[in-house]
Amino acid sequence: MTMALDREAARALDAADPLRGKRAGFALPDGVIYLNGNSLGAAPLSAAARVGRLVRDEWARDLIGSWNVHDWIGAPQRLGARIARLIGAEADEVAIADSTSVNLYKLLVAACTARPGRKTILSEPGNFPTDLYIAQGVAATLGDRTVRTVEIDRLCDAIDADTAVVLLTHVHYKSGHMLDMAAITAAAHAQGALVLWDLSHSVGALPVDLNGCAADLAVGCGYKYLNGGPGAPAFLYVARRLQAELVSPLTGWMGHDAPFAFGDDYVPATGIARFLCGTPPILAMAALEEGLAQFDDVSFDDILTKSRTLGDHFIAMVEARCAGHDLELISPRDAARRGSHVSFAHPDAYALCQALIARGVVGDFRAPDAIRFGFTPLYTSFEDIWNAVEILERVLDERAWDRSEYRVRAAVT
Ligand SMILES: Cc1ncc(COP(=O)(O)O)c(C=O)c1O
Incomplete structure (x- = not known):
């Protein structure tokens, strides 16, 4: 069984991560722990420049000839x-x-x-x-x-x-x-x-x-x-x-x-x-x-290992630190049978998800009662998931999710 991490152990895993350099290629806002790359991946830093170049140097300049020239x-x-x-x-x-x-x-x-x-x-x-x-x-x-x-x-x-x-x-x-x-x-x-x-x-x-x-x-x-x-x-x-x-x-x-x-x-x-x-x-x-x-120089063995390790540690930390708060794991515990996200059922999953988002931990809600946390091997760090569980534990301990504004459903959940 995977042991719950402490912050130093999370940092040590990040330091040893062969994919650690990939995160610098993405725009990830300060103060946000983004665990929703399974819904909308983060923006590669090069995307805006590339689209800008395409408009300026291809569409605007070479016009229809671009279909062939470019x-x-x-x-x-x-x-x-x-x-x-x-x-x-x-x-x-x-x-x-x-x-x-x-x-x-x-x-x-x-x-x-x-x-x-x-x-x-x-x-x-x-x-x-x-x-x-x-x-x-x-x-x-x-x-x-x-x-x-x-x-x-x-x-x-x-x-x-x-x-x-x-x-x-x-x-x-x-x-x-x-x-x-x-x-x-x-x-x-x-x-x-x-x-x-x-x-x-x-x-x-x-x-x-x-x-x-x-x-x-x-x-x-x-x-x-x-x-x-x-x-x-x-x-x-x-x-x-x-x-x-x-x-x-x-x-x-x-x-x-x-x-x-x-x-x-x-x-x-x-x-x-x-x-x-x-x-x-x-x-x-x-x-x-x-x-x-972003995948050009990465090994898929590294991607797989990191995806599984992030998921295992996340489950272990949530279960060690958030017990007694009605969170029920609905994803396979066995990493070999799991993708790269982990979901928990909770009776107030929507409100809990909104309370987390308000504190910078971005996962998502899937009706009727699931909250999903996605781990993108290219940019999710072990310290991210340690911080996310720290915030989750506090929100649950303080019942901070139990507020009417967190129950207002947005069009996209
Ligand atoms: C398994 C699966 N298929 C398809 C889609 C979406 O398809 P589309 O891009 O056509 O909206 C999603 C979106 O989350 C999905 O999870």
Whole structure:
């Protein structure tokens, strides 16, 4: 069992952290302990300059010629290749496009269409809402499919000859529970089904090995651990062996084989480009590229070790110092089964979360009763989590959360 840290031990861990130099690459305001990089990653210091340069030296000066001169047109694949390294894929299997929700739609329809006799999209109850909502929309659009949800411990047994695609989030957005990608993918393949993985809470925080798991399809957010900025474009992955078989239902011109031939009839591009739809958002992609650049010289072993160690110490400190205050761990205690955030249930989780934010400890609330603390290996320090628990303990001891203003719900929680 991990021992609760004291401040000196936390500082010693920071001093020995091989990633300690990465924090200097991010804008983190003084007085804030940012434990929400799993929702919106911090801004890389280079992002503002890069976007400014793009406006000044590319858009304003070279205007439309920039699509060629500055290879704006190649951005979806160029950035996709950088993400490929983070998720165990080949460079030509990943592209940046649209939002995670839209990419879910494109790949789910493509997967269902490639498995015409199979009527079920299988997922788990409590999956991230957009995943379930998009699956429901896909079923409604196609007309002859249904969405079935089965508790995760029985899900593999529920995959059968009627399953077209299994849709799962690798690391659960609320509990932080990490699924066994290799085992679930193998179980689906044994029944002839495809699997679509949502990597939003894994990519950038943990090594992912899509090819090693023989994964079929994946999507993920650019604005969480990839630090691409609010609403950053998302990515999609299609295994090379499936690319010729699957066709996007959003047959926009950027996915056409020859967009600038301006023909009347849609012909899908070969390769990953067929999953693009419209014109790429170049300003947003420039910011995302700066987020991706933060990973250039890091080892994923170091990322994984730090993510797990931060989580283990955080749990140990909270349990040692905040006992008797109705906090219940809802994340796996075993780091090997956990992503990079830790969640606790509390009867007044919303108010508690607001009281912490008011004191500079930024986590977030997930209805109905969870408070999440995200650890971004690139910039969260051990002293951060020590300080966060110090503040949490005080807020709980003093019942400082128990104030009406902390119960006022904002639009975004
Ligand atoms: C697992 C998961 N998928 C998707 C999304 C969001 O998708 P989008 O960027 O389309 O809003 C989130 C956002 O938190 C998420 O946690």
